[in-house]
Amino acid sequence: xGTKNRIIFHIDVNSAYLSWEAAYRLQHGATLDLRTIxxxxxxxxxxxxxxxxxxxxxxxxxxxQTGESLYSARLKCPNLTVVPPRYHLYMQCSKALVSxxxxxxxxIQRFSIDEVFLDYSNMDIHWGDPxxxxxxxxDRIKEELGFTVNIGVSSNKLLAxxxxxxxxxxxxxxxxxxxxxxxxWPLPVEELFMVGRATTSKLHKKGIFTxxxxxxxxxxxxxxxxxxxxxxxxxxxxxxxxxxxREDYPVKGLGNSATLPFDAEDRETSHRALxxxxxxxxxxxxxxxxxxxxxxxxxxxxxxxxxxxxRKLEVPTHSTNILYGIACELFDELWQGQPLRHLGVRASxxxxxxxxxxxxxxxxxxxxxxxxxxxxxxxxQYGCDSVMxxxxxxxxxxxxxxxxxxxxEYPMMSSLL
Amino acid sequence: MKVYYYNRNYGDFxxxxxxxxxxIAWFTQDGLPTPVRFRMEQPNGSYIVIKVARTIARQEEKxxxxxxxxxxxxxxxxxxxxxxxxxxxxxxxxxxxxxx
Ligand SMILES: [Mg+2]
Numbered sequence: 437x438g439t440k441n442r443i444i445f446h447i448d449v450n451s452a453y454l455s456w457e458a459a460y461r462l463q464h465g466a467t468l469d470l471r472t473i474x475x476x477x478x479x480x481x482x483x484x485x486x487x488x489x490x491x492x493x494x495x496x497x498x499x500x501q502t503g504e505s506l507y508s509a510r511l512k513c514p515n516l517t518v519v520p521p522r523y524h525l526y527m528q529c530s531k532a533l534v535s536x537x538x539x540x541x542x543x544i545q546r547f548s549i550d551e552v553f554l555d556y557s558n559m560d561i562h563w564g565d566p567x568x569x570x571x572x573x574x575d576r577i578k579e580e581l582g583f584t585v586n587i588g589v590s591s592n593k594l595l596a597x598x599x600x601x602x603x604x605x606x607x608x609x610x611x612x613x614x615x616x617x618x619x620x621w622p623l624p625v626e627e628l629f630m631v632g633r634a635t636t637s638k639l640h641k642k643g644i645f646t647x648x649x650x651x652x653x654x655x656x657x658x659x660x661x662x663x664x665x666x667x668x669x670x671x672x673x674x675x676x677x678x679x680x681x682r683e684d685y686p687v688k689g690l691g692n693s694a695t696l697p698f699d700a701e702d703r704e705t706s707h708r709a710l711x712x713x714x715x716x717x718x719x720x721x722x723x724x725x726x727x728x729x730x731x732x733x734x735x736x737x738x739x740x741x742x743x744x745x746x747r748k749l750e751v752p753t754h755s756t757n758i759l760y761g762i763a764c765e766l767f768d769e770l771w772q773g774q775p776l777r778h779l780g781v782r783a784s785x786x787x788x789x790x791x792x793x794x795x796x797x798x799x800x801x802x803x804x805x806x807x808x809x810x811x812x813x814x815x816x817q818y819g820c821d822s823v824m825x826x827x828x829x830x831x832x833x834x835x836x837x838x839x840x841x842x843x844x845e846y847p848m849m850s851s852l853l
Numbered sequence: 854m855k856v857y858y859y860n861r862n863y864g865d866f867x868x869x870x871x872x873x874x875x876x877i878a879w880f881t882q883d884g885l886p887t888p889v890r891f892r893m894e895q896p897n898g899s900y901i902v903i904k905v906a907r908t909i910a911r912q913e914e915k916x917x918x919x920x921x922x923x924x925x926x927x928x929x930x931x932x933x934x935x936x937x938x939x940x941x942x943x944x945x946x947x948x949x950x951x952x953x
Contacts, residue, residue, distance in 0.1 A: 459917040465871025465951065525917065532918025582916035 443556040443566045444681075446588040446596035447537065447573070449529075450605035452550035453477040453490035456529040457519050459582035474498060475517040478506045489521055493605065523716065524815070526550075527723065532581050540573060545681045553593055555681045570608040578606065594629060594677035595620075601627070616675045621648025631669055638662065647673050691732075692717050693780030699738060700776045703768070706735075710763045713781040718756040719812055721783055727752035729785030731759055733766045736778035744780075745770040752787050755804040756811075759783070867937065867952035876948035878941075888924055888939050893950060903928050909936075919944060923951060 449455060454477050458470035474495040479486025486506040498513035510516055530549045537544055540563060543555035556566050563569040570587040578584050584606035588599025591612060598620055599611035611619055626636040628647050642661075644650050650658075651673035658666035671677065692713045700706045710733065721728060732746030745766045753759065763781055875892040888905045895901055910925040920943040927936055937953035 456917055460919065463914075463916040463919060463921065465869050465949075467869060528918040530918075532915060580915060581918060 441557055442591050443559070444590055444593050444596040445554040445556055445566075445570055445573075446547075446593065446600040447533070447552045447554060447577075448586050448588070448597075448600040449533065449550035450584045450586060451490050451492055452529075452583075453521060453526060454492050454519075455583040456525055457522065459529070460522075460525055462582065470517065470519065473517060474513050474515060475519065476500065476506075476509060477521050478509070478518045479521070486518075529581065529583065533577065533585075536577060536580065537573065540569065543681045543683065545683060547597075551597075553596065553681055556589075567608060567610065574606065574608055592675070592677045593679055593681075594672055595675050597629060598627075611675075613675050616651075617648070620675070621646060621651060621673075623647050625650050625673075628669060628672055630665075630672060635662065635665065635669065688786060689782060689784030690717060690720055690786075691780055691782030693734065693778065693782075695778045696776070700779070703771070706767060706771065706776060706779065707764050709779050710767060710781060711760050713779060714760045714763050715756055717781050717783055718754055718759050718808070719815070721754035721786070722789075722808060722812060725789045726786040727754050727789045728759065728783030729787055730783070731762050731766070732782045732784070733763050733770070734778075734780040734782070735767070735770065735776050737774045737776055740777075743770055748785070752785075753804075754789060754808070756808055757804055869952055870950050871940070872950045874939075874948050874950055876941075878948070886922065886941055888926060888941075888948070891939070891948065891950075901930075903930060905939075 451471070454470060454475060457477060462469060471492050472494065474492060476491040476495065477489045479489070488500060488502055488504050488506065488509050490502065491500050495513060495516065498509075498516075500509045500512055500516070506518060510518075526549055530546070533550075534544060534546060534552060537552055537554050541554050541556055541559050545553040547553055556563075556569065559569070560566060563572075566589055570589050574585055574587050586600040586602070586604050586606070587608045588596040588601070589608065589610045589612075590596040590599055595611045595613070595616070599609040602609040602611075602619070623646065625631055625639050625644055625647055626633075628650070631639070638661075639645075639650065644653060650669060653670060655667055655670045658670050660666075662669070694709070694713060696709060700709060717728075728749065729752045730746055730748050732744055734742060734744035736742045747762060747766060749762065759781075872893065876888055877890045879887045879889050881887075887908055890902065890904045892900050892902050905926045905928055907927040908924050909927060912923045912925075914921055914923065922941045922943070924939045924941070925936065926939055927934065929935070935953065938951040940949045940951040941947075942949070
C-alpha cells in the first residue's frame, strides 16, 4: 500500500466504561445521566477492595485517578456516585461500535475494548472527504449508540492515536505530518505513546520535557543511551510510524483477579474462587477466538505476600473446564495452607483458536467446545447469572468474580500499533 | 397519582416509568412484533389488564448496542383514552411500559 495516501482514523470512546453504563441506564429509564455528575465505575463497593476503572468528566476538579482505590477517591470527592462494572455491557457496546464502523471501511483494527483504528485510505470515493466522514461517524455513534467518541485523523496510526487524545469529548482532530510541530511538539514528553513513567524520568534528567525536545535530539545518542527504545521514541516524536491495520485482535494475555469478600482458608473455597475467575477469562478468550498457551495463577495471603505459578499447556485451549483443572493443579502445587485474601488467573501466549493440535490424551475437545459455546450463548442472551455452577450456591462467592478483565501487553512498538 | 386527560401532546406530559410488564404479543411471519394485551402491577399491588387498541408508531434503536423497539400505543384505561409507550428489549425478551 502506498504510504503517501494513507488516511487512518483512531476512534476512542470518551470515558468508555462510564459512558456505556450511562447510555444503558438512560435506555432503561434513568432520568439522570451519569456523565453529567461526578461519577465513576469502580470495583464492587460491597467487598473490601475496589479501584476506579473509569470516571466522568465532572470529576476532573477532584483529580481522581484511574486505578486509585475507591476509598481514596471518596475522600477526594465525598459525593462521588460509584457504579459497579458490567463486563458484558462493555463487550456489547464495543461490538456495536465495531459493526457501525464496518459500514465505512473493510479494514478495521480493534486496538482495545474502546479503541479502534479504521483505514480510510481510498474510501473518500464512497464516503467523501475524510474529515467530513469522521464527523458523520462520530455523530452517528452518538445518535445511534448513545455515547461519544473522539476521532483522530492522520496518515498513520500513531498520529491518529495522538490526535484522538486532544480535547475531549465528542471531537474530531487532525494531526497530519505538517501539523506535528504545532500540535504535538509542545506536549509534555510523557504524553507520547510508548513513553512510560521510567523513560519519562530518564528523559527529564537529560532536560527533555516536551515531545519537540525529544524529536530534535540526536537519535544516535538516544539509541546509545536507551537502546532500541530510544530510537523508537525518537521516531514517534517525529511522527514516523507505518504499521498496517492489523485485523487480528492483538492482545497477548488477559487475566482476572479479585480480592475475596472473606479470607479463603480451605482448598475447596480457593478452588471455587479460581473457577469463578477462570469462567470470565475463558469466556473472553472464546470471544476473541484465542487459545491460551500458558496459564498462570497468583495468590496473595493475609500478610500481602504474593506468590505465582504458571504452566505451559501441552494443548492450548479456551475450555473453562480444562483451564480450571489446570488452575487447581497449579494452586495445589503452590499453596502452603495459609489463609488467602486475593487470587488471580491469567492466560498468555495466545494462539488462534481455529488451529489446534489433536491430542489423543485430552479427548473430547469438540464436546467441551460445544458445552462452552452453549453456555456463552445463554449468558449473552439472558445475562451472566443465567447459568451458574451449582457449587457457587451458598458459597458466598460470585460465580463470575472480578468483573473486568485486564487485557495486557499489546505487542511492542516495532509491531505495536 | 396525576391524571393526564387526552394527552395528545404526550411527549411533554408522559412520565417515564420503565416498568416491566407481562405481555401477549403478535409476531408476524417476518418476526415483527406487535403488542396485543398486557398486565401491569399497580402501585397498590393489584394488577390491571390493558388491551392495546392501536399501535400508532414503532421505532427501533440500539443504544449501548442493546436493540429495543419502542411502540407508541393507544388504549382505554379506566374509561379514558390514553397514549403511552411500550418497549421491547430484544436480547432479554422483556417488555416494559416506558412512558405513560
Ligand atoms: Mg477511551
